[in-house]
Amino acid sequence: MFCEKAIELIRELHRMSDGQLPAFNEDVLRQVLQEMEALYEQNQTDVNEAKAGRAELIPSIKLRHCCLLRNQRCLTAYLYDRLLRIRALRWEYGSVLPANVRFHMCAEEVQWISQYKKSLASFMRSLGGGEGLDITQDMKPPKSLYIEVRCLKDHGEFEIDDGTVILLKKNSQHFLPRWKCEQLIRQGVLEHVMS
Amino acid sequence: MDTQSYLPVQPGVGMGENFLSLDDIVLSHERLPIRTECRFPRLGFLEKSSDSQDIPEGTKMELPLWLSKGLYEKKRRVLSVELPKVYREGWRTVFNADPNVVDLHKMGPYYYGLGSQMLHFDSPENPEIAQTLLQTFIGRFRRNMDSSQNAYNEDTSALVERLDCLEKALFTSGQSGLNSFQSWEKGQASQLTASSLVLNYRKRKITDLQP
Incomplete structure (x- = not known):
């Protein structure tokens, strides 16, 4: 056929x-x-x-x-x-x-x-009057600007806005700006920890 | 709830077909028993039982739905389509008696979809077929909805295995509604989660990642 x-x-x-x-x-x-x-x-x-x-x-x-x-x-x-x-x-x-x-x-x-x-x-x-707006961020409405995250695997060094460099090591826990880590959570590198 | 960014093309509703829908394409590959009403020259190789060059008039064979639909014409008789047995009188009585006992997955799995497509072919039984499809759906819907809304954290394979494709889709959307409601009640709705697509990729592609 x-x-x-x-x-x-x-x-x-x-x-x-x-x-x-x-x-x-x-x-x-x-x-x-x-x-x-x-x-x-x-x-x-x-x-x-x-x-x-x-x-x-x-x-x-x-x-x-x-x-x-x-x-x-x-x-x-x-x-x-x-x-x-x-x-x-x-x-x-x-x-x-x-x-x-x-x-x-x-x-x-x-x-x-x-x-x-x-x-x-x-x-x-x-968008946003020439400032630009990342529409892939904040798929769920944010409750706070900072969130607690745990690393699920070694990801290496990671720089946040104020210039601090942190080391994302497996099982380490950090308190990070939400918009910085949303992408990494989606990729399964970090895990959002709810208290 | 998982926000999925992959939204496949939805299948058509009722007698319509959606051109790009994968579901509808697979559905229209279902085979129907037909009888040719004219000769098809030089296509004898499609009919395995005879060695002749042509498909003679009056041959009984099975053709996929899309081909029957394309060749079927009301005015000129090219072929006549026979009803598959689940839509015939005998089975209709069974469906009317108690739609809940029937295993629609085995019958179909596109019982409703194929049934609605059968209405394209002018058959005197069409009104009865349409009525039976509707009554079967109504008869089974209550139980289907009930189980999809209440089976939380349970193995649903026993509930799902006897459902038609359409019912299965309804069941899954009921389940995802239930799950997101439960996670909202537990205060987890605002938790950011890894995308299921990414996770599934990792499960399967783990060998690809290793050098």
Whole structure:
């Protein structure tokens, strides 16, 4: 049956419904494109014959055409859903994506995410009367400016606003400005300790 | 509650399909029993049981929903679609008797979705199918909502395994509402937590990180 390869791509994303980004499956994608090419060529020859008077070919032409549309839909959905996932990564990880995630993107996707980062950054700069506002911060309304955090792993040195450098060592506990550590908490480096 | 920044494209509602929704694409791959009403020349290889070059008229075969939907025409008979057996009279009686005993995951898992899609094909039984779908949903909804709102910190796999995909989505959103309400009551709503996406990545990709 046609279009089996295309549904394979969709199933791959559908299985990881939590938003993880699987490796870009260029192999299967190319196979789908090849299948589409073959379908198109068969249809071309059949269309020419149908024009010459063989009207009984029309149902087959229509069937192949449906398959072409279906393949197109699957590929579009695959690429679009990947973009949604990549966009989510920008919000979860911050502006620098870890290497193992970047490794799973194709060249066009890397280009797209860098464009997205640029537009997001220039939007955030334009906010707040020219001062700029980081809208990826304070996803939950803050109760206090400083929070207690515990390190879950060695992260190295970390500089806060007043210039003090602190060492984020595993199991050490610190009292830090909230906006400085929100990103690190989201990345699982720090843990928010509630009293 | 976990604020998820990945929001997948939602499936279409009712008879509609959402072009980019992964759920709808997987749903439309379900196979339907059909009967061809005309000859399909040069496509004999799609039908494995015969060796001829064409698919002759009157062949019974299974085609995916998307293909049947694309080929189906009201005026010109290209193919006729038969009802899958869970939507036929016999099963409808079972659903009407007590919708709660049926294992919709085994029947479907897209019982409601596929059922609504079946309404695209002009069948004299359509009103009854639609009625049964609705009544089944209503009949099961109360129990579904009740369990999703009250099973806190419990193993829900026994509750979920017999649900249709649509019901499962409702169940999960009920659960996430319950969980965030509980964490608010405990005063943990303002606690910053690690993103679940990042955590899941770490679980799976631990081998990638090591040099």
